Amino acid sequence: xxxxxxxxxxxxxxxxxxxxxxxxxxxxxxxxxxxxxxxxxxxxxxxxxxxxxxxxxxxxxxxxxxxxxxxxxxxxxxxxxxxxxxxxxxxxxxxxxxxxxxxxxxxxxxxxxxx
Amino acid sequence: xxxxxxxxxxxxxxxxxxxxxxxxxxxxxxxxxxxxxxxxxxxxxxxxxxxxxxxxxxxxxxxxxxxxxxxxxxxxxxxxxxxxxxxxxxxxxxxxxxxxxxxxxxxxxxx
Numbered sequence: 472x473x474x475x476x477x478x479x480x481x482x483x484x485x486x487x488x489x490x491x492x493x494x495x496x497x498x499x500x501x502x503x504x505x506x507x508x509x510x511x512x513x514x515x516x517x518x519x520x521x522x523x524x525x526x527x528x529x530x531x532x533x534x535x536x537x538x539x540x541x542x543x544x545x546x547x548x549x550x551x552x553x554x555x556x557x558x559x560x561x562x563x564x565x566x567x568x569x570x571x572x573x574x575x576x577x578x579x580x581x582x583x584x585x586x
Numbered sequence: 587x588x589x590x591x592x593x594x595x596x597x598x599x600x601x602x603x604x605x606x607x608x609x610x611x612x613x614x615x616x617x618x619x620x621x622x623x624x625x626x627x628x629x630x631x632x633x634x635x636x637x638x639x640x641x642x643x644x645x646x647x648x649x650x651x652x653x654x655x656x657x658x659x660x661x662x663x664x665x666x667x668x669x670x671x672x673x674x675x676x677x678x679x680x681x682x683x684x685x686x687x688x689x690x691x692x693x694x695x696x697x
Contacts, residue, residue, distance in 0.1 A: 517688070564629070
């Protein structure tokens with residue numbers, strides 16, 4: 472079974488620039504999550520999709536962050552404009568269903584550095 | 587508001603020893619308690635998980651102990667090996683809500 476694919480692996484941008492991350496979940500997984508992991512901390516949820524609909528985006532800074540999941544498969548997370556405090560690893564995860572028991576499968580993440 | 591509190595922040599254990607990491611949660615509606623293992627440059631990977639209807643679950647050298655009344659659960663790694671050196675996260679969820687994670691414990695197993 473192929474894992475969760477994310478790209479790019481690394482990105483360095485200047486503050487106020489924009490950046491986009493891409494995620495391809497495990498085939499057939501209906502639920503997709505974007506987490507932000509700041510160095511030395513645990514992952515923090517940004518947004519949760521069920522198929523192509525948003526379930527929870529309460530912690531997404533909507534003035535600068537946006538995300539979409541077209542056709543209920545791949546997803547893109549965008550930051551515009553970036554701030555220094557956005558430096559973090561952005562993790563994408565997927566699971567078979569929203570309430571099914573079982574763990575999430577995470578990708579290796581995109582490490583973003585804002586300078 | 588931190589819903590899941592994890593301790594210690596870091597842990598050094600001798601090879602062959604027992605590693606113990608603790609987690610406390612606040613939300614009594616939580617009904618799923620996994621532990622994740624993360625190596626540098628990788629995403630977290632599910633290690634072991636427990637539901638609140640049992641007090642202990644063992645998989646190989648890894649055991650979760652669960653205390654519902656105290657709202658605490660812990661991870662025990664028996665016969666710790668250098669290859670176990672990683673960051674460990676506890677997490678919790680209920681129903682349709684997404685996983686909330688602790689801040690992590692960096693484990694170093696030294697020979």
